[in-house]
């Protein structure tokens with residue numbers, strides 16, 4: 152049985168594989184990790200990262216923060232204050248940098264809140280008519296943290312930005328008042344960090360709600376800790392709890408995050424996927440397109456083809472959201488569209504099911520359908536106002552290097568709003 156061992160910032164010096172890095176490289180990781188959360192684990196270190204390819208290895212870039220994730224002036228200010236400032240001064244600089252990184256993009260806090268009467272419900276987001284997002288408090292962490300994560304403020308204790316709930320009662324009440332909701336998505340963090348007993352306490356009551364037809368689980372456990380579904384002490388218990396969903400006649404949809412084909416290679420990943428499929432789960436896959444990690448058509452073709460071989464369904468190619476280190480990870484919209492198109496073109500039919508490139512923004516998910524010079528054809532694949540879902544619209548770039556929806560302006564202002 153593999154034993155899970157995680158390392159956070161304070162334990163950086165205990166990671167044996169880092170002994171090959173220079174002092175300067177280690178210091179850079181420490182500086183950037185004072186802004187973004189850092190966590191890795193023994194599986195990522197031993198099975199996924201190629202330590203002969205540092206610092207360019209894609210999984211190293213995915214998991215270890217690096218200097219360019221901060222603007223040069225922020226990095227230098229932080230370096231300076233850490234060397235000469237008081238604790239209070241350091242805290243203040245860190246806080247100010249974090250605030251400039253748009254910690255809550257896309258109106259998550261205000262626009263997606265759910266209410267019963269005038270009471271705001273904690274840990275619940277209701278953006279689209281038919282699906283509710285639930286953030287159990289026990290899942291507001293992950294087996295390791297991704298450097299690009301748009302939920303990075305969820306993992307920082309001294310930021311009062313956590314979306315989380317310990318209670319299932321308000322969620323059930325809200326579902327009874329809103330029978331048009333047919334899906335609940337467990338999210339976080341990673342809900343698969345919970346143990347089977349805690350997960351069961353949420354799942355069991357949901358199965359009694361007739362209007363709920365689908366339970367979705369957003370997770371990166373298949374990449375960062377696949378033993379969760381194979382040899383962990385709790386693996387059998389976890390599979391048993393998840394199996395209750397399909398036994399109750401509901402759909403169990405795993406939204407699995409894979410960012411690079413390397414994550415699909417260890418044999419234990421196939422075993423974990425097989426075990427989930429045996430209990431009736433369907434596994435759909437998604438990832439953002441990320442510079443330095445997966446920004447080539449070949450990487451995506453390889454990833455999607457391998458996913459189909461493993462009985463997963465490619466679902467979304469996202470673009471990095473307008474928070475955190477977007478400036479570092481994002482391709483231009485035009486390049487993103489080229490990468491997506493070429494990747495799909497080289498896929499077999501069954502591997503070309505992913506929508507993309509898609510921006511998940513304030514009012515919905517917008518897909519880029521075509522680019523010609525500075526003109527863009529786009530479509531909402533999902534809009535918070537149903538009547539706009541699947542509507543096509545055109546927009547013009549208002550930036551020399553458009554990387555997000557805010558860099559475009561709709562040509563006839565009818566559909567697009569931010």
Ligand code: SF4
Pocket residue numbers: 292293294295296297300301302339340341370371408
């Ligand atoms: S596993 Fe998901 S929620 Fe956790 S850090 Fe990575 S992207 Fe973010």
